[in-house]
Amino acid sequence: MDVWKNFLIIKAVLLGARRDTWGTATRRFILMTMKKIKTVLIGLGTVNLGLLRILKAKATQIANDHGVSFIIVGVADSSGAAVNATGFDYEELLELKRLKMQVCELNGYLPKVPVETIAEYVSADLLIESSSANLSTGGAGLRIARAALKKGWSVVFANKAPLVFAYDELHQLANTHGGSLAFSATVCGGLPVINILQRDLKMSTLRRFRGILNATTNYILNELENGRSSAEAIKEAQRLGAAEADPTHDVHGHDSANKLFIIMKSFTNFTGTISDITVEGIQHLEVSEILQAKVEGKKIKLLAVAESESGQWKVSVKPVSVPSDSFLGTCNGWEMGVELKTDLYESIAMKNYEADPIGTSAAVLRDAIDVCERDAYRSGRPNKN
Numbered sequence: 001m002d003v004w005k006n007f008l009i010i011k012a013v014l015l016g017a018r019r020d021t022w023g024t025a026t027r028r029f030i031l032m033t034m035k036k037i038k039t040v041l042i043g044l045g046t047v048n049l050g051l052l053r054i055l056k057a058k059a060t061q062i063a064n065d066h067g068v069s070f071i072i073v074g075v076a077d078s079s080g081a082a083v084n085a086t087g088f089d090y091e092e093l094l095e096l097k098r099l100k101m102q103v104c105e106l107n108g109y110l111p112k113v114p115v116e117t118i119a120e121y122v123s124a125d126l127l128i129e130s131s132s133a134n135l136s137t138g139g140a141g142l143r144i145a146r147a148a149l150k151k152g153w154s155v156v157f158a159n160k161a162p163l164v165f166a167y168d169e170l171h172q173l174a175n176t177h178g179g180s181l182a183f184s185a186t187v188c189g190g191l192p193v194i195n196i197l198q199r200d201l202k203m204s205t206l207r208r209f210r211g212i213l214n215a216t217t218n219y220i221l222n223e224l225e226n227g228r229s230s231a232e233a234i235k236e237a238q239r240l241g242a243a244e245a246d247p248t249h250d251v252h253g254h255d256s257a258n259k260l261f262i263i264m265k266s267f268t269n270f271t272g273t274i275s276d277i278t279v280e281g282i283q284h285l286e287v288s289e290i291l292q293a294k295v296e297g298k299k300i301k302l303l304a305v306a307e308s309e310s311g312q313w314k315v316s317v318k319p320v321s322v323p324s325d326s327f328l329g330t331c332n333g334w335e336m337g338v339e340l341k342t343d344l345y346e347s348i349a350m351k352n353y354e355a356d357p358i359g360t361s362a363a364v365l366r367d368a369i370d371v372c373e374r375d376a377y378r379s380g381r382p383n384k385n
């Protein structure tokens with residue numbers, strides 16, 4: 001009886017708070033009764049700083065709607081790691097990077113401790129891995145994720161590299177030790193390609209996938225069509241903060257290939273490795289080819305394509321000319337888009353416009369909330385009343 005009474009009281013409090021009729025005191029009560037998710041942030045660059053800004057702005061909404069609050073008990077950047085069992089203030093971390101300082105200047109810094117071993121120095125539930133991608137070895141991100149999963153933590157990735165190197169191993173570690181993995185931010189930032197495939201199209205089988213997965217190259221192609229040179233377009237993309245200082249990875253098609261690999265591993269029976277994807281970038285494309293396509297009512301796009309032929313996947317990234325008025329032909333500039341065919345849902349197409357990386361930070365947050373709800377469900381402790 002008491003259990004039900006308490007349940008009804010908490011439910012009434014939550015409903016009151018949702019309608020915002022009980023004011024600040026109620027919200028404070030809810031924040032106190034929330035499940036605190038002890039979280040470690042790897043990387044304090046664009047993505048995780050955007051995440052901290054959203055967490056700061058929406059803490060009450062996250063608590064009201066999902067019953068959780070994220071307590072940042074550990075952080076790391078290229079200078080090292082720092083821990084704080086009671087939680088770093090979001091604003092303290094934002095201010096640190098506003099002042100161009102590093103984690104080694106925080107209280108709680110762990111001198112001489114390699115970032116990879118942070119899981120030995122703090123107890124946590126969740127790791128958010130948004131460090132720089134190391135596409136030669138998987139880098140520190142892969143080593144940290146392995147260690148976190150072995151501790152039973154869940155891991156959310158913005159960094160693609162660990163998944164490209166060790167997709168199966170990371171999933172096995174999560175299964176063995178009871179954590180969850182989420183990585184929707186690694187593919188097209190805010191466009192929920194992975195989530196839609198895994199959650200909304202479940203039980204269907206992919207027949208064909210075609211996508212523009214790299215906004216920088218799509219922007220460059222647009223600018224070439226408008227008469228700019230490739231160097232000018234790259235410079236502008238860099239000025240806007242969207243292209244890397246070295247855009248080779250984007251321009252040569254490898255970023256699109258990595259995303260296609262993650263899509264294939266997460267939704268199909270593809271058993272290949274990244275080297276099974278044929279990759280041709282836009283570096284050898286002549287402006288005359290783009291202008292000729294325009295005359296013919298077509299556009300050249302850098303497409304990631306996967307097609308199933310007699311049970312075998314043919315996967316590639318290459319420039320392809322498509323009708324200007326087709327779905328992919330109308331994904332311009334900073335837009336990314338995918339169209340897919342499955343056996344049960346026929347054709348589905350979706351696109352986003354994302355010049356601002358905040359969409360990627362928001363994708364990390366949605367994954368973090370999903371992971372908390374999944375973990376709570378599995379342990380029989382729902383966050384929400």
Ligand SMILES: NC(=O)c1ccc[n+]([C@@H]2O[C@H](COP(=O)([O-])OP(=O)(O)OC[C@H]3O[C@@H](n4cnc5c(N)ncnc54)[C@H](OP(=O)(O)O)[C@@H]3O)[C@@H](O)[C@H]2O)c1
Pocket residue numbers: 042043044045046047048076077078079102115129130131132133140158159160161185186187189356357360
């Ligand atoms: N930006 C986007 O729109 C976007 C979209 C999808 C995916 N991603 C991926 O998400 C990840 C983060 O992107 P970002 O734009 O936030 O990058 P960023 O601004 O360059 O930040 C990278 C962060 O990683 C830290 N770092 C570098 N090496 C490290 C190491 N060994 N151990 C711990 N931390 C290390 C850097 O430290 P310092 O601060 O000391 O330099 C920095 O804080 C990348 O893998 C990127 O490919 C980004």
